[in-house]
Amino acid sequence: SAPPGVLPRCCRVPLRGGAARPPPGLPLAPCRAFSNNKIQVELDQSSGIATMKFKSPPVNSLSLDFLTEFCISLEKLENDRACRGVIFTSAVPKIFSSGLDIMEMYGKSTEHYAEFWRAVQEMWLRLYGSNMVTVAAVNGSSPAGGCLIALSCDYRIMVENPKFSIGLNEAQLGIVAPFWFKDTFVNTVGHRVAERSLQLGSLHPAPEALKFGLVDELVPEEKLHEKALAVMAQWLALPDHARQLTKSMMRKAVLDRLVAHREEDIQNFISFISKESIQKSLRMYMEMLKKKKS
Amino acid sequence: SAPPGVLPRCCRVPLRGGAARPPPGLPLAPCRAFSNNKIQVELDQSSGIATMKFKSPPVNSLSLDFLTEFCISLEKLENDRACRGVIFTSAVPKIFSSGLDIMEMYGKSTEHYAEFWRAVQEMWLRLYGSNMVTVAAVNGSSPAGGCLIALSCDYRIMVENPKFSIGLNEAQLGIVAPFWFKDTFVNTVGHRVAERSLQLGSLHPAPEALKFGLVDELVPEEKLHEKALAVMAQWLALPDHARQLTKSMMRKAVLDRLVAHREEDIQNFISFISKESIQKSLRMYMEMLKKKKS
Amino acid sequence: SAPPGVLPRCCRVPLRGGAARPPPGLPLAPCRAFSNNKIQVELDQSSGIATMKFKSPPVNSLSLDFLTEFCISLEKLENDRACRGVIFTSAVPKIFSSGLDIMEMYGKSTEHYAEFWRAVQEMWLRLYGSNMVTVAAVNGSSPAGGCLIALSCDYRIMVENPKFSIGLNEAQLGIVAPFWFKDTFVNTVGHRVAERSLQLGSLHPAPEALKFGLVDELVPEEKLHEKALAVMAQWLALPDHARQLTKSMMRKAVLDRLVAHREEDIQNFISFISKESIQKSLRMYMEMLKKKKS
Numbered sequence: 001s002a003p004p005g006v007l008p009r010c011c012r013v014p015l016r017g018g019a020a021r022p023p024p025g026l027p028l029a030p031c032r033a034f035s036n037n038k039i040q041v042e043l044d045q046s047s048g049i050a051t052m053k054f055k056s057p058p059v060n061s062l063s064l065d066f067l068t069e070f071c072i073s074l075e076k077l078e079n080d081r082a083c084r085g086v087i088f089t090s091a092v093p094k095i096f097s098s099g100l101d102i103m104e105m106y107g108k109s110t111e112h113y114a115e116f117w118r119a120v121q122e123m124w125l126r127l128y129g130s131n132m133v134t135v136a137a138v139n140g141s142s143p144a145g146g147c148l149i150a151l152s153c154d155y156r157i158m159v160e161n162p163k164f165s166i167g168l169n170e171a172q173l174g175i176v177a178p179f180w181f182k183d184t185f186v187n188t189v190g191h192r193v194a195e196r197s198l199q200l201g202s203l204h205p206a207p208e209a210l211k212f213g214l215v216d217e218l219v220p221e222e223k224l225h226e227k228a229l230a231v232m233a234q235w236l237a238l239p240d241h242a243r244q245l246t247k248s249m250m251r252k253a254v255l256d257r258l259v260a261h262r263e264e265d266i267q268n269f270i271s272f273i274s275k276e277s278i279q280k281s282l283r284m285y286m287e288m289l290k291k292k293k294s
Numbered sequence: 295s296a297p298p299g300v301l302p303r304c305c306r307v308p309l310r311g312g313a314a315r316p317p318p319g320l321p322l323a324p325c326r327a328f329s330n331n332k333i334q335v336e337l338d339q340s341s342g343i344a345t346m347k348f349k350s351p352p353v354n355s356l357s358l359d360f361l362t363e364f365c366i367s368l369e370k371l372e373n374d375r376a377c378r379g380v381i382f383t384s385a386v387p388k389i390f391s392s393g394l395d396i397m398e399m400y401g402k403s404t405e406h407y408a409e410f411w412r413a414v415q416e417m418w419l420r421l422y423g424s425n426m427v428t429v430a431a432v433n434g435s436s437p438a439g440g441c442l443i444a445l446s447c448d449y450r451i452m453v454e455n456p457k458f459s460i461g462l463n464e465a466q467l468g469i470v471a472p473f474w475f476k477d478t479f480v481n482t483v484g485h486r487v488a489e490r491s492l493q494l495g496s497l498h499p500a501p502e503a504l505k506f507g508l509v510d511e512l513v514p515e516e517k518l519h520e521k522a523l524a525v526m527a528q529w530l531a532l533p534d535h536a537r538q539l540t541k542s543m544m545r546k547a548v549l550d551r552l553v554a555h556r557e558e559d560i561q562n563f564i565s566f567i568s569k570e571s572i573q574k575s576l577r578m579y580m581e582m583l584k585k586k587k588s
Numbered sequence: 589s590a591p592p593g594v595l596p597r598c599c600r601v602p603l604r605g606g607a608a609r610p611p612p613g614l615p616l617a618p619c620r621a622f623s624n625n626k627i628q629v630e631l632d633q634s635s636g637i638a639t640m641k642f643k644s645p646p647v648n649s650l651s652l653d654f655l656t657e658f659c660i661s662l663e664k665l666e667n668d669r670a671c672r673g674v675i676f677t678s679a680v681p682k683i684f685s686s687g688l689d690i691m692e693m694y695g696k697s698t699e700h701y702a703e704f705w706r707a708v709q710e711m712w713l714r715l716y717g718s719n720m721v722t723v724a725a726v727n728g729s730s731p732a733g734g735c736l737i738a739l740s741c742d743y744r745i746m747v748e749n750p751k752f753s754i755g756l757n758e759a760q761l762g763i764v765a766p767f768w769f770k771d772t773f774v775n776t777v778g779h780r781v782a783e784r785s786l787q788l789g790s791l792h793p794a795p796e797a798l799k800f801g802l803v804d805e806l807v808p809e810e811k812l813h814e815k816a817l818a819v820m821a822q823w824l825a826l827p828d829h830a831r832q833l834t835k836s837m838m839r840k841a842v843l844d845r846l847v848a849h850r851e852e853d854i855q856n857f858i859s860f861i862s863k864e865s866i867q868k869s870l871r872m873y874m875e876m877l878k879k880k881k882s
Contacts, residue, residue, distance in 0.1 A: 170830070
């Protein structure tokens, strides 16, 4: 069953149409796709492997729209018995995801901040607690929330380009990663590496990310998809039920911690992001980005 | 003092006869042995090092009889002041222990399942919480419960034969390692390696087991006993009391967790193993093993 | 804000005189020093980096006087806005610190033991919980309490001399490291390395300390200070507030645990150290040290 999160209001739409399974008597389509604005989803019915490809240029930032689509797409796949595993990757060159969208955190209402943060929580609860096998095929840089998506998968493969980096770099921006980002990080790389990396807000180039255990494997870009499929085949060789219970046993404590403190965590986010000083930092940061572009 | 477990009914026998120490006036025997059906125990009185050698062919599976003998033997040694350390090894070629005996889990009564599971718990509580120095001399493959025995020792030496493998492979059989198997595993290899290895039900060949920290050292088979004695000498050089308190400080949290949930864990096991589907899997597995043999 | 510890009675002195900041209108002194008996403190106002140099020959042992001075000096710096980071190093050749002073634990009153242990706790609460960036420049051996000081910093650089060793070797002396020494160790090197190292009371030569993650980096002695400044510059490049909150998030659970059990921990220490057998061990140990000297 799904993790105990509740979809944000925006996500509470009917999730499965009659097309979710081919009507009886018709030949099975080998592949089925649905696309929305920001994420392209393809499910290969023969293998049971879906691909969620982020296509929200310029940097796949995690806006409220993106997160909503992410949650709906993931829930659709989670409820589709034909689907047993998902590969996450990017359709935007050089970037996997740049993390939370700053636009959602600047000059908005308290209600908007609450809705946004609930959607961020929801994304993590659904992904870290997914019953499906989840593989991140990291084909570009992956800071902050982008890194969180990768960390929440069962396995991480990264393109061996040292120009691509990954990490929870919140401290560099003067903000603090939420405790559940931290918990996910510690579960992956251990306490000491996490302590140092989080305090320095480090973005680790791919080879360093491998060394610290932030990713499991590096491959040349042209081999990424093939490798992701091979890893997926290895994980799907296990009986689903035993694998799912084992995954839950490993991740439950950390998932439960957010569930128990969810509203408190939203209030923390709101009071933090509403601060004069933080709003000022964000404005300056956005102006810097604008100048960079032009 | 011994860990807070209570011996299963079958184990509640008088543990030390008058022969436990040589009568006064007689010269000390340099070595003293007692053997039962399934485990051969030798205690070298001069060094204080005992060896428990598993000799329950074909695969040293952990039957109720084996576990009972294991607990009685360990308690005897624990209560014998002449004994300060135990080496665990196998008298059966190529196998350390194959883990829990499937025959104890198939087609038996609820009472039998309860007694069996209590004995499995007892074995771990006594071994992981032992006051003695415990060294696993892993001279063969060591899946599932066999791996648990090795993980519960203070130090693990494995024969450097890549054909020998070790791991908690329960997921491969469609079952889930109990939470205290998992806790012991995490304490040894960390959260990330445990998460991946448990979900995949990996059996790691000796060189990989060393790399992941599942074992501490590899040696050629002919050096195994010598190495185990050398490691034991290093650990026995420490004052017992300080070493025992330190060991308890490191392991107490995880031991206490099973003690607090022991009956619940037994009930979980019973309801899981009694399922139609699980019984069917076990039957098919046993039939496969039979065919393999013939 | 400071960690929730309370200074031992001896430390409750006024901490900041009017000289803590230069009076307005006067040129900023580039450097400001205050020295007491056992620790020399220098603050470079331009960089915001202080150095605390232990100069309590022969071995920088952590006496009540040393600990009191340590806590006062650290609090002064913590409250001085001109100071953002502290480097800890030794003015005594070949030794960083030998750990707790045995003289404070032998033949004294219960009140004295209580005051001493409270000061040891205080030192750790203030250092492990410091808001400043803390770097250990380990230029000599660093057993027991000396190792704890290093472990409590944000980063550890050690001179690459294999004759210098570091570790929590309490078990070698027949005593047990307190649980918060253990927690700090586990947070640095992980559970398995800590379990083995604490039980064996290992003192790891510098190269081995690096391998096990006990220190972060080795450098030739003549490069030590330069390297410490470079590391400090890297950590000070981060915005203080976000870095401090992140540090607190990583360390709070372990700090809170001592705070919650502080009086109990003091009573444990008193009843342990007051034992006939422990006092006898300490006397023999001191006599051995005396003979060694002469």
